[in-house]
Amino acid sequence: MFEQLQALPADPILGLMALFREDANPDKVDLGVGVYRDEHGQTPILESVRAAEQRRFGSEDTKAYIGPAGAPGFVSALETMLLGSDHSALRDKRVFTAQSPGGCGALRAAAELIKRADGDATIWVSNPTWANHIPLLGDAGITIREYPYYDHSAKTICFDAMMDTLGQVEAGQLVLLHGCCHNPCGADLSEAQWQALAQLLSERGLIPFIDIAYQGFARGLDDDAYGVRLLADSVPEMFVTSSCSKNFGLYRERVGAVTLVAADSGAANAARSQLLSVTRGIYSMPPAHGGAIVDIILNNEDLRRQWVAELTAMRNRINDLRHALVESFNRKGAAGRFDFIADQQGMFSFLGISAQQVEQLQRDFSIYIVGSSRINVAGLSSTNLDYVTDAVISVL
Numbered sequence: 001m002f003e004q005l006q007a008l009p010a011d012p013i014l015g016l017m018a019l020f021r022e023d024a025n026p027d028k029v030d031l032g033v034g035v036y037r038d039e040h041g042q043t044p045i046l047e048s049v050r051a052a053e054q055r056r057f058g059s060e061d062t063k064a065y066i067g068p069a070g071a072p073g074f075v076s077a078l079e080t081m082l083l084g085s086d087h088s089a090l091r092d093k094r095v096f097t098a099q100s101p102g103g104c105g106a107l108r109a110a111a112e113l114i115k116r117a118d119g120d121a122t123i124w125v126s127n128p129t130w131a132n133h134i135p136l137l138g139d140a141g142i143t144i145r146e147y148p149y150y151d152h153s154a155k156t157i158c159f160d161a162m163m164d165t166l167g168q169v170e171a172g173q174l175v176l177l178h179g180c181c182h183n184p185c186g187a188d189l190s191e192a193q194w195q196a197l198a199q200l201l202s203e204r205g206l207i208p209f210i211d212i213a214y215q216g217f218a219r220g221l222d223d224d225a226y227g228v229r230l231l232a233d234s235v236p237e238m239f240v241t242s243s244c245s246k247n248f249g250l251y252r253e254r255v256g257a258v259t260l261v262a263a264d265s266g267a268a269n270a271a272r273s274q275l276l277s278v279t280r281g282i283y284s285m286p287p288a289h290g291g292a293i294v295d296i297i298l299n300n301e302d303l304r305r306q307w308v309a310e311l312t313a314m315r316n317r318i319n320d321l322r323h324a325l326v327e328s329f330n331r332k333g334a335a336g337r338f339d340f341i342a343d344q345q346g347m348f349s350f351l352g353i354s355a356q357q358v359e360q361l362q363r364d365f366s367i368y369i370v371g372s373s374r375i376n377v378a379g380l381s382s383t384n385l386d387y388v389t390d391a392v393i394s395v396l
């Protein structure tokens with residue numbers, strides 16, 4: 001059977017990781033992979049996570065399966081983190097959340113549910129969007145179409161073009177939105193833009209699907225959920241997929257959630273049973289450990305406070321690096337050219353240089369960036385910042 005299969009080229013980001021590992025240059029810089037890094041280039045285990053793990057190891061008394069929807073304490077704390085403690089959708093019991101293996105597991109489960117509900121479903125994704133959105137949604141059999149989002153020459157969201165396109169989408173189709181910290185472009189909708197969008201989605205009967213993988217990395221936990229909360233107020237139905245990979249640093253534990261907001265509690269109940277039947281047919285039950293850690297942290301006042309402080313430190317570091325990078329470019333002779341980086345949010349921005357220049361940075365300076373010129377700002381540090389700016393300026 002396997003002789004029927006042709007070898008595929010390496011995934012571009014995983015391939016880049018391998019090349020970086022093999023590179024012997026002591027000055028090498030990895031701006032490719034989408035994980036948070038501290039000043040020493042490490043992706044640390046948060047102290048709040050370590051403390052929660054200690055508690056768990058001391059008290060865990062079984063390895064029996066957790067329920068198909070995950071740990072109840074995790075699910076309710078996560079719903080509150082997404083929607084706030086007093087959202088009408090929660091009060092009206094229109095919300096159902098299932099813990100999932102990471103944000104990716106949530107995206108795939110939601111996609112399979114959409115396909116079940118509508119065999120001809122179409123989802124509109126931003127151009128550009130996170131590359132993995134395409135297989136996660138498309139391989140479930142949903143048709144994917146694109147709406148314009150980022151204007152590479154103006155370095156901003158092309159909001160009018162986005163609204164024009166979405167204004168012509170057929171009722172009942174879905175629109176994928178990044179809750180905050182757009183991956184890959186870092187350009188987020190303003191509150192006024194979310195409001196205009198909410199009105200359009202509601203008027204046209206479109207179904208929002210918000211993927212929020214970086215809550216807390218842009219402005220703060222509540223501010224970053226502005227779009228989720230507003231849309232849950234504005235439309236009868238929506239999907240939200242979320243991830244605890246970045247904000248809790250739990251990448252390899254695979255913890256995330258899929259949240260459905262339905263028109264009423266009856267519809268939420270039906271959607272719940274279908275979603276759990278979908279996940280039963282994919283991974284059966286979510287893994288327990290990561291969800292248990294988040295559950296312990298979010299439901300303990302001291303640990304939660306400690307985690308919020310650690311999350312704030314990660315956010316501040318990223319935002320400080322954005323400003324330091326722009327300042328360095330401006331000081332070293334590329335005045336004004338990269339100012340947009342300071343206005344964007346989260347870990348990613350496009351440098352806006354050519355694929356050839358990206359290649360040159362890798363070949364001549366051992367600076368690893370994906371071909372689109374998306375950089376992970378968190379890969380910068382006070383040690384490599386000047387090296388990176390000098391190198392970029394030299395290839396311009």
Ligand SMILES: Cc1ncc(COP(=O)(O)O)c(C=O)c1O
Pocket residue numbers: 034101102103104105130178183211212213242243244245251255256
């Ligand atoms: C936009 C977006 N959505 C979802 C995810 C899912 O992440 P994970 O499956 O690691 O939780 C990521 C991770 O990079 C992402 O960037």
